[in-house]
Amino acid sequence: MALGSGGGGDSATGSRPPTLEDVAQLAGVSRATVSRVINGIRNVNPELHKVVWNAVGVTGYVPNRAARSLVTGRTGTVALVVSDSVRHDDDPFMSRFFADPFFGRVVGGLLSVLRPGGVQLALQFVGDRESRERLIGDLRQGRADGAIVLSLHPQDGLPGMLVNAGIAAVLIGRPATPAPISYVDLANDAGAALAADHLYAACGRRRIAMISGPAEVPASQDRIAGFRRALARHGQPFVPCVEGNFTYDSGERAMRHLLSERAVDGLFVANDLMAQGALMVLRDANLRVPQDVAVVGFDDSSAALAARPTLTTIRHPLEDMAAESARMLLARVADPATDPSSVIFEPTLVVRQSA
Amino acid sequence: MALGSGGGGDSATGSRPPTLEDVAQLAGVSRATVSRVINGIRNVNPELHKVVWNAVGVTGYVPNRAARSLVTGRTGTVALVVSDSVRHDDDPFMSRFFADPFFGRVVGGLLSVLRPGGVQLALQFVGDRESRERLIGDLRQGRADGAIVLSLHPQDGLPGMLVNAGIAAVLIGRPATPAPISYVDLANDAGAALAADHLYAACGRRRIAMISGPAEVPASQDRIAGFRRALARHGQPFVPCVEGNFTYDSGERAMRHLLSERAVDGLFVANDLMAQGALMVLRDANLRVPQDVAVVGFDDSSAALAARPTLTTIRHPLEDMAAESARMLLARVADPATDPSSVIFEPTLVVRQSA
DNA sequence: CAGCGGATGGAGAGCGCTCTCCTTGCTGGG
DNA sequence: CCCAGCAAGGAGAGCGCTCTCCATCCGCTG
Numbered sequence: 145m146a147l148g149s150g151g152g153g154d155s156a157t158g159s160r161p162p163t164l165e166d167v168a169q170l171a172g173v174s175r176a177t178v179s180r181v182i183n184g185i186r187n188v189n190p191e192l193h194k195v196v197w198n199a200v201g202v203t204g205y206v207p208n209r210a211a212r213s214l215v216t217g218r219t220g221t222v223a224l225v226v227s228d229s230v231r232h233d234d235d236p237f238m239s240r241f242f243a244d245p246f247f248g249r250v251v252g253g254l255l256s257v258l259r260p261g262g263v264q265l266a267l268q269f270v271g272d273r274e275s276r277e278r279l280i281g282d283l284r285q286g287r288a289d290g291a292i293v294l295s296l297h298p299q300d301g302l303p304g305m306l307v308n309a310g311i312a313a314v315l316i317g318r319p320a321t322p323a324p325i326s327y328v329d330l331a332n333d334a335g336a337a338l339a340a341d342h343l344y345a346a347c348g349r350r351r352i353a354m355i356s357g358p359a360e361v362p363a364s365q366d367r368i369a370g371f372r373r374a375l376a377r378h379g380q381p382f383v384p385c386v387e388g389n390f391t392y393d394s395g396e397r398a399m400r401h402l403l404s405e406r407a408v409d410g411l412f413v414a415n416d417l418m419a420q421g422a423l424m425v426l427r428d429a430n431l432r433v434p435q436d437v438a439v440v441g442f443d444d445s446s447a448a449l450a451a452r453p454t455l456t457t458i459r460h461p462l463e464d465m466a467a468e469s470a471r472m473l474l475a476r477v478a479d480p481a482t483d484p485s486s487v488i489f490e491p492t493l494v495v496r497q498s499a
Numbered sequence: 500m501a502l503g504s505g506g507g508g509d510s511a512t513g514s515r516p517p518t519l520e521d522v523a524q525l526a527g528v529s530r531a532t533v534s535r536v537i538n539g540i541r542n543v544n545p546e547l548h549k550v551v552w553n554a555v556g557v558t559g560y561v562p563n564r565a566a567r568s569l570v571t572g573r574t575g576t577v578a579l580v581v582s583d584s585v586r587h588d589d590d591p592f593m594s595r596f597f598a599d600p601f602f603g604r605v606v607g608g609l610l611s612v613l614r615p616g617g618v619q620l621a622l623q624f625v626g627d628r629e630s631r632e633r634l635i636g637d638l639r640q641g642r643a644d645g646a647i648v649l650s651l652h653p654q655d656g657l658p659g660m661l662v663n664a665g666i667a668a669v670l671i672g673r674p675a676t677p678a679p680i681s682y683v684d685l686a687n688d689a690g691a692a693l694a695a696d697h698l699y700a701a702c703g704r705r706r707i708a709m710i711s712g713p714a715e716v717p718a719s720q721d722r723i724a725g726f727r728r729a730l731a732r733h734g735q736p737f738v739p740c741v742e743g744n745f746t747y748d749s750g751e752r753a754m755r756h757l758l759s760e761r762a763v764d765g766l767f768v769a770n771d772l773m774a775q776g777a778l779m780v781l782r783d784a785n786l787r788v789p790q791d792v793a794v795v796g797f798d799d800s801s802a803a804l805a806a807r808p809t810l811t812t813i814r815h816p817l818e819d820m821a822a823e824s825a826r827m828l829l830a831r832v833a834d835p836a837t838d839p840s841s842v843i844f845e846p847t848l849v850v851r852q853s854a
Numbered sequence: 855c856a857g858c859g860g861a862t863g864g865a866g867a868g869c870g871c872t873c874t875c876c877t878t879g880c881t882g883g884g
Numbered sequence: 885c886c887c888a889g890c891a892a893g894g895a896g897a898g899c900g901c902t903c904t905c906c907a908t909c910c911g912c913t914g
Contacts, residue, residue, distance in 0.1 A: 211900035213565035566870035
């Protein structure tokens with residue numbers, strides 16, 4: 145239905161997609177009026193209104209996005225930029241990245257805000273210097289109105305580049321070096337403190353250790369600091385800590401290392417994926433979870449549910465954070481004069497079987 | 500560097516981004532010539548060439564995508580459409596989907612072709628009828644030049660809608676109902692046969708069972724049929740088969756069910772995620788893998804490597820398939836008259852520890 | 855009854871680019 | 885020496901839309 149030009153139209157060509165002009169002609173009004181009706185801007189005589197929509201239906205008209213963008217200077221597209229330091233021509237990174245449920249939750253949160261606004265999400269992966277510059281170029285060309293940036297490594301120069309290029313952007317995760325740019329972040333230290341309190345007070349553990357993320361990552365640092373601080377408050381100044389890199393394998397390695405060194409009865413792991421690895425090693429060592437070792441993860445990713453026993457973890461309200469970042473970006477795009485701002489989200493403890 | 504208008508320019512305004520006209524003026528040539536230089540079309544005097552690029556550098560010019568799209572009718576964007584039957588306002592689906600490494604490999608393959616061509620990837624999730632219609636509308640508006648479609652459920656009406664709307668599209672995975680549309684697919688039956696032969700001949704197993712995917716999914720059917728056929732060739736007409744739904748949990752359930760009914764020494768699981776679940780149940784049942792039960796998965800996803808023992812599996816050349824689909828789409832966009840075509844990829848067996 | 859402000863529709867000027875024509879200048883063959 | 889033939893740059897017509905001005909018409913108020 146509504147294919148090609150309708151019945152009684154007078155335009156001879158049947159191949160060219162209908163334009164505003166065509167609709168206007170059929171409705172017997174001016175182009176401007178049709179535009180007003182379609183965009184719901186200004187008052188239009190209700191009768192004309194009906195006539196116009198009818199003509200739209202008959203012609204099967206859809207506005208041409210490019211033409212609209214040309215005059216409005218907006219595209220209705222937002223770029224989701226995933227920034228890593230790795231050059232991913234060989235894609236060792238992409239699968240690692242997607243394997244973590246992190247991404248899906250972010251996309252979901254973003255879409256919950258973007259989609260109702262009719263805004264499209266474009267995917268941009270960025271690694272080496274060249275790809276960064278291409279991204280900036282793309283953005284300046286108007287491929288997107290702004291960018292949501294997911295930085296997976298510390299010391300990422302991208303935020304600075306975006307600021308310099310005058311591109312509207314919001315970071316998910318605080319920038320490593322302060323910059324005049326908007327961001328949302330998690331109170332990582334508070335989350336780690338939640339884990340500490342749970343292991344110490346609720347579970348009554350006294351030989352508590354931690355598996356952390358990479359030391360250069362700000363979020364990692366905060367989790368370590370928050371955990372240590374909270375345990376210190378409980379009179380436990382020393383906390384053994386082994387560093388991982390957020391992967392399943394590194395969780396296994398760290399756990400083996402830990403077990404070889406000392407007995408533990410409580411464990412905080414800086415993300416769920418590593419916790420899953422740790423759980424597997426504990427099982428092989430015939431240590432029961434949570435009886436022998438209580439384990440708390442971080443993120444409340446789907447890995448936490450997939451783990452056996454299911455993982456007690458810190459819930460990172462990623463969907464909310466992503467949604468908020470989208471709102472901030474949209475606001476910035478609507479009014480570029482807006483000052484950069486930031487919102488910090490509070491994590492919560494989700495108690496399951498492992499602690 | 501190259502911020503704002505350079506030093507000696509004569510254009511007074513500093514705020515408006517430079518246009519072709521500005522560059523032309525600075526270079527002392529016509530707009531057409533600058534366009535030719537930038538797009539590398541037709542021969543241009545090498546000297547002018549240099550002058551023009553120089554002017555581009557000085558002004559910091561970047562072409563305006565919208566203006567270009569308006570006249571060329573192309574956007575340089577391709578939509579990656581993920582189609583599910585689920586309405587995902589509450590996003591129960593998104594995380595399930597992303598949790599499977601499937602997606603990352605597809606994106607990687609797509610990007611390997613798209614990125615060098617300067618083509619952007621836009622993400623589109625589609626569930627209920629309304630979102631499908633919106634997608635068609637978006638595509639007709641020229642938000643993207645075409646679509647790569649990832650259908651996660653059988654009987655998806657989307658391919659038909661795309662064909663009707665005259666939108667260039669390529670499916671990853673054969674459509675459930677034949678349609679005049681291009682697609683890439685995997686020889687699922689051949690893959691299952693590979694697994695059967697390996698379990699029967701190489702591992703010498705005789706009590707072989709299978710955990711399949713949902714019966715309505717074409718790929719599932721092919722895997723079951725291929726597996727049965729291959730074992731029948733070895734004189735094993737009967738194969739116990741329990742149905743799962745491609746999730747970790749369903750793999751666990753299916754394995755428990757299987758163990759409660761009969762002794763098995765060889766197992767083929769229709770995807771790696773379910774195989775991981777099955778592995779966990781076998782471990783709990785004190786059955787050694789591969790000594791007591793040999794297990795073969797399907798997909799060679801990162802789950803296959805994360806599993807313990809690592810999973811022998813069927814490699815689904817997803818990256819290649821995605822890359823090919825991108826190539827097909829680009830060809831179709833370049834010449835809309837191209838007839839629909841399809842390419843079937845052959846899977847391979849990847850031997851690891853589990854069989 | 856004149857005058858005035860608000861509401862509504864039309865005209866038309868671009869937005870920045872590509873691409874088709876046209877002009878110009880050159881080379882080489884007859 | 886003349887003109888065909890070609891190469892290379894310039895002119896300018898749109899692409900389809902939005903949005904600012906205007907013109908018009910209505911109902912009021914002084």
